[in-house]
Amino acid sequence: MALREGLGPAQENRQHPEHHTTTVEQGRFCLARCSCGWRGPARRARSLARTDAEGHARDVRQP
């Protein structure tokens, strides 16, 4: 088993690009972003942005 240093577990699955969502703050707002380029709407609460991210991750994982 080869060790590939410098690559996190997220980058090992290049054949299956995953959707890694994060929340970023933009001024007063917070919005969800995904590694696929998707962006959620600006929210005033981070919890809402996280809900957007979870919703996106759920949508893209549907078969």
Ligand SMILES: [Zn+2]
């Ligand atoms: Zn995505």
